[in-house]
Amino acid sequence: MISTPERATTLQARRLGIDTRQEPIIYLRADSPVCRSEGFSALSRVLVHTEHNKIIATLNIITGEMLRRGQIGFSESAWLRLHLNTDDNVWLSHPRPVQSLSHVRAKVYGHSLNKSQFQEIINDIVDGRYADVHIAAFITACGDDKLNDTEITALTQAMIDSGSRIDWEEPLVIDKHCVGGLPGNRTTPIVVSILAASGLTMPKTSSRAITSPAGTADTMETMTDVSLTLEQMKQVVKQEGACLAWGGSVRLSPSDDILIQVERALDIDSEGQLIASVLSKKIAAGATHVLIDIPVGPTAKVRSQEAADKLANSFMTVGERLGIKIQILYTDGSQPVGNGIGPTLEAKDVMAVLQNDTDAPQDLKQRALTMAGAMLEMSGTATPGTGSDKATSILETGLAWEKFASICNAQGGMKQPGEASYLYKLMTEKAGRVESIDNRLLAQVAKLAGAPIDLTAGVEIHAKLGQQVHPQDPLLTIHAESSGELNYAVDFLESHPDIICLTSEVTDT
Amino acid sequence: MISTPERATTLQARRLGIDTRQEPIIYLRADSPVCRSEGFSALSRVLVHTEHNKIIATLNIITGEMLRRGQIGFSESAWLRLHLNTDDNVWLSHPRPVQSLSHVRAKVYGHSLNKSQFQEIINDIVDGRYADVHIAAFITACGDDKLNDTEITALTQAMIDSGSRIDWEEPLVIDKHCVGGLPGNRTTPIVVSILAASGLTMPKTSSRAITSPAGTADTMETMTDVSLTLEQMKQVVKQEGACLAWGGSVRLSPSDDILIQVERALDIDSEGQLIASVLSKKIAAGATHVLIDIPVGPTAKVRSQEAADKLANSFMTVGERLGIKIQILYTDGSQPVGNGIGPTLEAKDVMAVLQNDTDAPQDLKQRALTMAGAMLEMSGTATPGTGSDKATSILETGLAWEKFASICNAQGGMKQPGEASYLYKLMTEKAGRVESIDNRLLAQVAKLAGAPIDLTAGVEIHAKLGQQVHPQDPLLTIHAESSGELNYAVDFLESHPDIICLTSEVTDT
Known part of the structure; x- marks a missing residue:
């Protein structure tokens, strides 16, 4: 007994307006006949077709009433990648296994990858065939110094080839x-x-x-x-x-x-x-x-x-x-x-x-x-x-x-940089000379304050290495766009007193 | 100027019925004041509090009309972990940075981890503090033989300690x-x-x-x-x-x-x-x-x-x-x-x-x-x-x-195993003796057919190594619960003729 493929069921596209960043997500009702006929379940990778495009997306199953029967929901990235309009017809099928994931596994097992293997991986990533967990595995497998120079060269070339390349027609750029x-x-x-x-x-x-x-x-x-x-x-x-x-x-x-x-x-x-x-x-x-x-x-x-x-x-x-x-x-x-x-x-x-x-x-x-x-x-x-x-x-x-x-x-005109509404100033309690500044912890404070997503958030430094400070001199000011973020950055600052260290002796100036 | 923490805004919980498996996801409107005041954005990790519980969840921002102002949506895993009821009050804050992720990074950089580091990682995973990409990085960083026996012992102990342990009060189990x-x-x-x-x-x-x-x-x-x-x-x-x-x-x-x-x-x-x-x-x-x-x-x-x-x-x-x-x-x-x-x-x-x-x-x-x-x-x-x-x-x-x-x-009574509705039989075209069977590819066919999620799906084998077969003898039968999966498994089978290899000479029996 050999089954013949049924004519694929079409579904009506609905933009759900859910921002899932780069990972395309689609939403289907649990009682959707297409889940049954294709055997899809939560987190299945699904090939989504329109008349003109197709993408691989991750499936989230809906048990509530967010969608009517016959509808399919799209995250923003999925909707935009497919250039959809409301009620456009789409249909679903199984994507082929993503072959380049076997190269990622080979890398995990310590093998070197060649040019065409990196090309397959990068092309699949650009075409949206990797879920975020796959990308995380690829990044981790290449972590530290696990790529040799030949591999870095191949990866670089693959990344160049995945997009546009500009020729300025100048001998020196x-x-x-x-x-x-x-x-x-x-x-x-x-x-x-x-x-x-x-x-x-x-x-x-x-x-x-x-x-x-x-x-x-x-x-x-x-x-x-x-x-x-x-x-x-x-x-x-x-x-x-x-x-x-x-x-x-x-x-x-x-x-x-x-x-x-x-x-x-x-x-x-x-x-x-x-x-x-x-x-x-x-x-x-x-x-x-x-x-x-x-x-x-x-x-x-x-x-x-x-x-x-x-x-x-x-x-x-x-x-x-x-x-x-x-x-x-x-x-x-x-x-x-x-x-x-x-x-x-x-x-x-x-x-x-x-x-x-x-x-x-x-x-x-x-x-x-x-x-x-x-x-x-x-x-x-x-x-x-x-x-x-x-x-x-x-x-x-x-x-x-x-x-x-x-x-x-x-580029379109010069803008005036804004100002953050929430500030916190850290003062010295004693006199001394600035002996060390921890770049990493300071960057962490700025990120907790909201940088870089909040453009005006960050840290302003008032004392550099070797500088003499006096009690109640400001060492730094935290800038934030929300009180929540400010408090969070201040908490971190207070639990890390070593971010800026002063010499212990008091020096007269 | 030091800001004082505002009284956190409460939000009304809504079960959206979205199955995202183990990763808890929450959904907030882009114009939600709490996004602004706390500086949350798409994929932020957010600490969600109820009167009795708290979890870390991943935020998906909604630009559509799925939620009213003042509401917060929950995926199934987030809803169930928090034991919520409709319209329960919840409030949000920034989670502390997950310290154990620094151990995961140390592992990526080739360092050995000790017992307490594995304990912190495993406890954070069980408490839902890792997004799926973090878990993927941990798994990949420990991939191949990157854990020595001391580390495997520590990881095993941490995994035991993360849950219940049964004592049967028997000398030999x-x-x-x-x-x-x-x-x-x-x-x-x-x-x-x-x-x-x-x-x-x-x-x-x-x-x-x-x-x-x-x-x-x-x-x-x-x-x-x-x-x-x-x-x-x-x-x-x-x-x-x-x-x-x-x-x-x-x-x-x-x-x-x-x-x-x-x-x-x-x-x-x-x-x-x-x-x-x-x-x-x-x-x-x-x-x-x-x-x-x-x-x-x-x-x-x-x-x-x-x-x-x-x-x-x-x-x-x-x-x-x-x-x-x-x-x-x-x-x-x-x-x-x-x-x-x-x-x-x-x-x-x-x-x-x-x-x-x-x-x-x-x-x-x-x-x-x-x-x-x-x-x-x-x-x-x-x-x-x-x-x-x-x-x-x-x-x-x-x-x-x-x-x-x-x-x-x-255990609750014996059930009768079911039967798949869709079958496909692969016949030999020639006579011969079965020379090799590829376990991996055969497992792949069974998975493409829907196993293990579809319980009755899989592959039935009719010829073992060394067995003599004749033209039109069945080699295997694919079982599937949907035509989509059956077709997919058949496609794969047809593109991998080496799954079962026969000796080339024709033998009389």
Whole structure:
């Protein structure tokens, strides 16, 4: 007895307006005949067809009255991926087993993966064939140093191939990236402004924060529009020689944006995936020369020179294999940079440096100038040894600020960063000199306060390493958009008195 | 300016009837004031309080009209965990960061975890503080052989401590476990019946299938009730000396049941977690002596004698450290056991052996007798070398069947296994001798057909290794409860002609 396939039952699509982020979810009644005929149950992976599209989604079974018989509910991501309209007909079937999951399992078992295996994994992720738990397993299996340089190269290439790739038709397109872990290290907008003002092409796309309180895209978003289409971005770069856009909206390395969502939930950001994430974005964005800033410090992401060298070597090797010139810059990672941590607070520091305010944070300015100088030399725009002076002159004559304002205007106009409503100031109880600052715990306070999702949330630092403080001097201020988050950040601060340590002896000044 | 915590807003609970399995999900309107005041966004982890309970849940934001203002929606698991009634007042706050996730990250980075770290992880999982992606990361980080014996021991102990533990007040409580990977290897109900008939205490709790088409609990469920409370189980064992229950309903090692859900989605079942899963269940169930059946074969879970020895050593070491006597039995894992694969089809094989039917599968019978014999000797019930004969006599005189029927009656009555409505028979096209059978692919066919969730679904095998077949002889029959699943299993079968290989030469018989 051989059964013939029945004509698939069609269902009427209903937008339920449930935001489940990237994972597409569909909702069916438990008594839906299609559950019975296809054998679907809670959390089944289901292939959803429309006349023009299909996606794999995760099924949630409804036992209540949320849907009528014959209806199927969609989460926002599922609805948008399928370009649905209310009451559109859809039908369901079993997806084929996702073959590339066997590569993920092979990785768990310690096997190396080759180029085509990474390609299959990344394509399936971009096409929405992985549930979040599968993505979590892939990220974890590649964690720490479980990818060798050949694998990182293959993963990077697969990530590039999964999206658009821009050709600027320029012989030299420069870019930079900081591997992070240093709160407030927001040099990018300053460096881009200096280099573009010197005539270089620097179409900068940045990601949002993964595990930190702010990414450059989050910070730039407080000052201008960063969600540019590829066409808009090309227009801005054509006009200004540079842009400061969010990479996610132009589908450069779109798998990276999906991986980052889950990495953030897991708070895992491994070396191999870091390199693949950075270089896939850079190469897809058309860069030919990239400076990698690696801050090194006891509480930075990279904690020792040995670890920094290992990371640098992998960056160089993978860059070379993919035909991109990489230069590494090691920087001091012992304390936060600038005064602010969090999108808006960092934007204020950036503005102060670009506008040559007298109270602009000098550490942020110096870092940006060192970096811009190295890149001017790397690109041949300045002769060796003269880059930093040239960068200083462009910044201090106001050319960099002018360029920054032009870029923001070209991206849709300059916005004024907002202000948080809820503040908490931490005062010293004793006199002393600031002996250590824990970057990780400070970043945690800023995240608990709501950064980066709440743009004005974060931490403002009033005392840097070596600075003399007196009783009742402010050490830091927490900014939050809600009292709940403020209280939560304060609780954490109070239970971690080591975030800022003072020398015990009292010093007269 | 220091904010004072506002009095938390209460919300009215609504049961949405959405089955999200173990992960508790709550649903809030995007314009809910509590989202604003607490800074919650899509996929935030939220602490939900009632007057008597609290849980951590994952937030889904609703932009549609599914909820009125002031309402909060609950998935089934969230609703049941909080013991809610409609319109109960609940309020929300930020959960503290889940500290044990830092141990999971440490494991990803290759560090060994100690006893208290495993305890914190397991307690947080049982208390629902992990989202599914966190559980996926934990499982993956412990994958392959990434847990050493000390860690496996610590994990096992933590899993035991997370639930109830039964003391039978008997000096010798015997149990068995098969590490799986061999479809149809359903010896347990037969072995339990023989040993209980011989007077031994064997309170058997089994799990449902992780990555296979049927677990013993799934199979037993087609014949009697397996969801016993601890009290019911104790009553059955007091009366019959044995039971055949599902472990999940008595909260023995409850973390195991949660881990298994995610392991199934990932199709990952690592060595360390396998041992911890098995031994935590056995020790919590009060066993003192455990026989571990390790089938070895090219397409079984354990593929080589070397891998079997490694697994056996870990089992022995961990067992000894936890004060339980382990004996290992290696068995032939080169082909499925019995005729059926899938809960109901395996139940029919079990019944046939117990009832001494003339067409009962002899391979299943022999395996069960070997195992029961070894256990009779291990427990001192039979002198060395006589166990197998004693077991055979108990089975063939009908004492084992009598005991099985008594156990089923004590558990709530014996049920008649059902029949699948959709069948597909695969015939040979040529004559030949069966040369190889791929256990893994065959298990996949059974799962695609709907097993283990559809109890009557699976595969019936008509030809074993070495057997002579003729054109149009049936090789196997697929059983399914829906045409969709049948078609899917048939598609897979047709695209994998190597599932059953015949010798190429035609032999006359």
